[in-house]
Amino acid sequence: MRQRLERVFLCAAQKLRRLVREHPDQFPMYTTGGKWDFSGEVWTNWCEGFPGGQFWLLYQHTSEPEWRRLAEHYARLIEGRKTDRNVHDLGFLFWPTWKPWYDLTGDPEHQAVLIEAGQTMGLRYREKGQYLHSFLAENSLFIDIMMNVGIVFYAARQTGDTALEEKALRHCLTTRRTLVRGDGSTAHEGIFDPETGEFLRQSTQQGWRSDSSWARGLAWALYGFGTVYGLTGDPRFLDTAEACARYYMERTPAHGVPPNDWDEPDPLYPYESSAAAIAASGLLQLAGLSPARRPASVYREYALQILDTLCEPEFLALEEREWDGVLKHGIYHLRKGLGVDESVMWGDYFFLEACFRVLHGD
Numbered sequence: 001m002r003q004r005l006e007r008v009f010l011c012a013a014q015k016l017r018r019l020v021r022e023h024p025d026q027f028p029m030y031t032t033g034g035k036w037d038f039s040g041e042v043w044t045n046w047c048e049g050f051p052g053g054q055f056w057l058l059y060q061h062t063s064e065p066e067w068r069r070l071a072e073h074y075a076r077l078i079e080g081r082k083t084d085r086n087v088h089d090l091g092f093l094f095w096p097t098w099k100p101w102y103d104l105t106g107d108p109e110h111q112a113v114l115i116e117a118g119q120t121m122g123l124r125y126r127e128k129g130q131y132l133h134s135f136l137a138e139n140s141l142f143i144d145i146m147m148n149v150g151i152v153f154y155a156a157r158q159t160g161d162t163a164l165e166e167k168a169l170r171h172c173l174t175t176r177r178t179l180v181r182g183d184g185s186t187a188h189e190g191i192f193d194p195e196t197g198e199f200l201r202q203s204t205q206q207g208w209r210s211d212s213s214w215a216r217g218l219a220w221a222l223y224g225f226g227t228v229y230g231l232t233g234d235p236r237f238l239d240t241a242e243a244c245a246r247y248y249m250e251r252t253p254a255h256g257v258p259p260n261d262w263d264e265p266d267p268l269y270p271y272e273s274s275a276a277a278i279a280a281s282g283l284l285q286l287a288g289l290s291p292a293r294r295p296a297s298v299y300r301e302y303a304l305q306i307l308d309t310l311c312e313p314e315f316l317a318l319e320e321r322e323w324d325g326v327l328k329h330g331i332y333h334l335r336k337g338l339g340v341d342e343s344v345m346w347g348d349y350f351f352l353e354a355c356f357r358v359l360h361g362d
């Protein structure tokens with residue numbers, strides 16, 4: 001298995017070297033026909049932390065100084081986004097880039113960037129409804145924000161801001177109550193009454209229907225609630241992460257890669273590989289968070305099954321020199337026709353992160 005995972009690092013190094021050579025200082029999101037597409041619609045700008053995050057993983061894995069130079073450079077390129085109020089994704093941008101940098105240096109200047117990004121995220125809080133609102137509208141809550149609330153906890157704790165920490169906690173409880181269902185499945189979006197804060201209904205942007213299960217959204221929940229359990233020790237969040245994990249494992253074929261939405265009848269595309277990569281990393285995290293609990297080894301084994309599948313030539317583009325991404329068969333936005341059955345930058349990032357967790361016991 002280790003050799004198979006090493007090939008993922010080899011592939012990532014090969015693809016990222018070309019990205020830097022052919023498209024310096026650019027941040028692709030998805031490919032079209034296997035080539036990074038810089039002209040296609042992006043919908044929202046949330047992927048600018050993933051090249052830098054991969055450079056840090058490559059540096060930590062190989063100790064080659066060039067990867068660190070690139071990681072620092074690509075972190076600097078997005079520094080100004082720490083005050084960006086247009087997206088709900090500042091965790092995706094800053095955690096994979098500035099957090100490893102700060103961990104390495106202990107430089108307060110690096111930490112200040114993380115804190116400011118977390119405080120900016122905190123400005124999305126809606127008292128009426130008690131959630132951090134999505135980029136779409138103030139009455140909209142996305143399941144994806146569970147991956148970005150960690151940086152709000154971080155900013156709150158580093159500055160002793162208990163009101164901000166309370167907002168982060170409330171966001172997680174609202175998401176758990178309104179978007180996670182009794183069977184562990186998740187809705188993508190929640191719509192609230194802006195006047196009263198009343199939760200009105202579940203909805204979706206990237207899934208099949210409002211009452212169906214968009215696979216990547218559920219993977220974000222599995223991973224995000226696990227992270228928040230790690231931060232708070234609140235057993236409610238561990239229960240939620242485990243419910244999502246059980247749903248994923250029960251509904252997905254034995255190879256471990258789901259379709260874009262589990263409920264869509266006869267989907268045109270059988271795979272959404274980025275959801276599988278996120279789930280693999282989230283399951284490995286979960287196995288570490290609940291080591292004494294019986295299912296820990298189940299989570300780990302299932303994660304290894306996913307990674308084993310993603311290392312097959314069907315998914316890993318190692319031999320396809322002209323294909324720009326690492327992981328094939330991802331889907332960004334099926335309804336809009338963006339990045340469908342292509343490589344997506346976050347898929348490559350979380351695939352590498354999951355491999356790193358196995359190889360380095362993180």
Ligand code: GLY
Nearest residue numbers: 046144206216332
């Ligand atoms: N905006 C995050 C996603 O597409 O999953």
